[in-house]
Amino acid sequence: MKRVITDPSSFPAFTAALAQLNITAGHPDINTQKILAEISLAKKRKVDVIVFPEMAVPGYLLGDEWENDSFVRDIESFNDEICKASTGITVVWGSLFADWNQKGEDGRVRKYNAAYVAQNGRYVSNGAFSGHTFKTLMPKYREFDDERHFYSMLKYAHQSGKNLRQLLLPFPIDINGKTLEVGVMLCEDMWSDDYQDNPLEVLVKNGAQVIINISSSPWTWRKNDKRHRVAQSLLAKYPVPMIYCNNVGTQNNGKNIFLFDGNSTVYNADGSIRAVAKDYSEETFDVVMRDSAMHSDEVITLSQSKDIEELYNGLIYGLRVFFEKLPTQKVVIGLSGGIDSAVSAALLVKALGPENVFAINMPTEYNSSLTRGAASELAHNLKIHYGIFPIQRSVDQTISELKGFSFERGYERTTLEMSPLVMENIQARDRGSRVLAGIAASLGAVFTNNGNKTETALGYATLYGDVNGAIAPLADLYKGQIYQLAQYLNQHCVDNAIPSSILTMVPSAELSKDQDIEKGKGDPINYPYHDRLLQAFIEWRRDPEYILDMYRTGTLESEFSLEVGYIEKFFPTAQDFISDLERMWKLYKINYFKRIQAPPIIAVSKRAFGFDLREAQNGVYFTKKYLKIKKDVLHA
């Protein structure tokens, strides 16, 4: 196989602008206005090529709105507006392409996730297509659904009897009378490791002198490093300068809110990073590309934040954009005096300002003075609105009414039985559906769900109680990560506003005497171990067979980064370990019914509950091999 390495010194110098826009999904009018304004500004700066992200016109996450033909024609008319505006400049942008003469595999009009190229008011032909090219690799894991909505370049090749080599051609762009061969591809096209084809390879072999990758790539905590590695490994084989343009903003599919961090990057031909745009910043930057190297007019250094800071920035941005799209900036939050609501409140303060945060403590007889004091102290420290709304009387009245109620059926009479768990859940629902919902409605505000991922996984929350809320900012973070975030907040953002008692007390729901925090009685969860276990179930896609096998072979603690002896300390016998493992697997599986009715989660991990991790109410299953290992372990 002959490798055609483009000589970078042969292409004409040009200035590229990367327009890292905040794209509003489902509003091509707003997006096109921004695009046209950026084109106009770029012309004044004498930019040669301006690049916009994937699906910059319609947005990327639209549910099934692609099936609305009027909307599709509307997008087309905006594409034409952009093309017309390309006088004296080259514009590369992402949008929908519809072929009204062909059917997609859903029987509707055939649609493509396309990149458009226009110069001087006309679409530029690359020999295969006039002014556009199609996405070749279609992501369909996690939250991605490209195969559902769009026909791929591969399917186009199959139906037209051509191969990718004939279809993935660079666009010849005129730069002051000289031709620049620009290879254009879309997002997943550079993540080709798991696919049969490598679009970048094809484009380079077809003579592309520079690659433009337009993306709409949701952020995942600690993902950017991986993108750089992927780009560098590609460019090591096919050295060519690459412009990667990603959007900022948030987009959602209901159950999940995804953050788009931008991080648009210019890579040199050797894969080194020339320039990176700031996280979550709507900005356009110009890069002059001439001879073999690239020179940025305005040198942009690596500004990526690291680890917890990156997480913090993402959450703040997600909250801010979520509320910007609401008619209100006011938010109500229940403050229990525990860690989750404390972190949630601190984030809301940073995202919306303390004047918009209304906190309520809703004690019963089971709430300790420790947590009540902590809630009050936190509110005071954060300078937010605060009120105490005791619910004991209302809970008592509900219990008494329920106890006095009976059904009749002919001569048959049925009275109700109130177990302790039933009474605990009455408290939670009184808080979530009576007080918080009532107060938020009265204020014209919304209220948050403060649950973490550990509890969301295990269903350690009450449906129509603490499962409620308009948004769940923390539900993609395990309990241990909440503590890390709390410490980061105290140190860097809110000046130790979270009282130390909240950081040190044992986590507890405080719904009964058995959960007396002052006696150290907390949640029935061993967070350091169970966080890891759930992460294995959810993010690693493992099951009890895998876990028990690690336990049997003695590799569990090292795999889970736990100290030696940790497991045995909590689970003295194999039977203890297995009982807990099975209980956790069952809780995780069975409690999906609560997640079905849970609010939108800001996705930060590699696998968020909701549309990212698809589940079904199929009960609990243990593999044959699990049952075999269990037998072996118990009889060892």
Added chain:
Amino acid sequence: MKRVITDPSSFPAFTAALAQLNITAGHPDINTQKILAEISLAKKRKVDVIVFPEMAVPGYLLGDEWENDSFVRDIESFNDEICKASTGITVVWGSLFADWNQKGEDGRVRKYNAAYVAQNGRYVSNGAFSGHTFKTLMPKYREFDDERHFYSMLKYAHQSGKNLRQLLLPFPIDINGKTLEVGVMLCEDMWSDDYQDNPLEVLVKNGAQVIINISSSPWTWRKNDKRHRVAQSLLAKYPVPMIYCNNVGTQNNGKNIFLFDGNSTVYNADGSIRAVAKDYSEETFDVVMRDSAMHSDEVITLSQSKDIEELYNGLIYGLRVFFEKLPTQKVVIGLSGGIDSAVSAALLVKALGPENVFAINMPTEYNSSLTRGAASELAHNLKIHYGIFPIQRSVDQTISELKGFSFERGYERTTLEMSPLVMENIQARDRGSRVLAGIAASLGAVFTNNGNKTETALGYATLYGDVNGAIAPLADLYKGQIYQLAQYLNQHCVDNAIPSSILTMVPSAELSKDQDIEKGKGDPINYPYHDRLLQAFIEWRRDPEYILDMYRTGTLESEFSLEVGYIEKFFPTAQDFISDLERMWKLYKINYFKRIQAPPIIAVSKRAFGFDLREAQNGVYFTKKYLKIKKDVLHA
């Protein structure tokens, strides 16, 4: 293109058994037990070939459980058990095939939706594959997600450099020393109209003498007729006998419960229907196939139910199976005295028996004696448990507590304002989250959501109030369809148990004086028109541009099957029509936030809210052309 028509008279006579099993998704142990038992029985009946549905071993709707490698290996071991059991018989079944040496496009082990063929304890080779073949056409519309989880035969062809003609080969089955060429395909492979390839054509051209299509095909109201038409149109071109085997049961993806009706069918080579299994019935039937015709040992006539009966059967089946999988058969239902809860209660009685249904009327001062009387009469007629739980005092107390509450922030004090809407919603939440949830928990039961599709679309329900419930049996039916179902129930199922007052009164939420049913003040919805409008939005995938264009051109009434003059009667001016249209579009789009937190819906229509219709919280958008038509219409 040469058409090779197989001469049906040339194949050896054989007996085929169609095993229309109730498949339990996610439980290969249970399913394999059933499969092995059926094989054993079939051998005794001297059956030559027994056919099981698509994904008969693992089930079809499993969320992302396919990503659990232990589970995949577990499925493989069950496949081998079935193969071993094929001594003296040929078994065709659907299951997963994993290629551990290859990656899928998600970077995980490559998996296929496969059909297996085994005879005499060994996998049968067709020259291309040893004992299995892959699904070629991958549905990814509506609730389908095949591309997400499985590698297709088309992708296999692409990566192996082969074409379908080389890969879709019939399996040579030994029938008493003679060879029968059996073409095996999966579900969507016969729905090839919208795809580039036609697997049946390829199989027939490759010499298939009989086609076996194994399916796991969810039911949609009025879909079976379409399947017969599709099959007949295929067989008209490629005349070959076809065995279509589908499962029964329900499977879900959380937000939707799908009904699998079976309706396994044997088609003669001319497309005529030879035999059909009963709807929702777990049954196995044998068909003797010899010479040019087919003879059923036990002649099975067309037993399909029609229209409302079909709908009724589906809903009853869905409810019954849903409750069978719960630890309880008891259900609590709020009876308002309106039509939705009446129909829901009647269905529950038919599905679970009156002894399991616990109905509660929860009146406030706004509930009329008309509806209160109707609720009581209905409960009496249905012979269900009944109780009255007045909520006025609790609602008053909540309102008074909220009015007395204030937030403090330094010297700033914020008191709450209670609008009439806020007070209405307090009633709804008191019913849904305090009373119904409390009573259901005390009884160890679940409670239903009684909302219909019209209200679900418009958000005409209160979150944490009447949006609550464990299952929403009616949320895929428009209000008009609920009335049709009520009449059917009264005539055929519950002996006029639904009082005529419920059928004739104006629908109303009865949450305020403005909704006084006795003064004829009902919901702000014109059901005959708005049902159609919402159906256009949801099922036809249309938007206001399309609707307004019909209004302008005078085709709206005929398209909506409304009498001439109906629109003008309710909307005297174009402005009236447009205001309503925009209001409805906004309500439909904005109120998605409630659907995110709504319970599972039994899917019956061509597009159910949930996982079937994917949505995003993207606000409201009107196309440019809509705005243009609006201007034209208003200035006409």
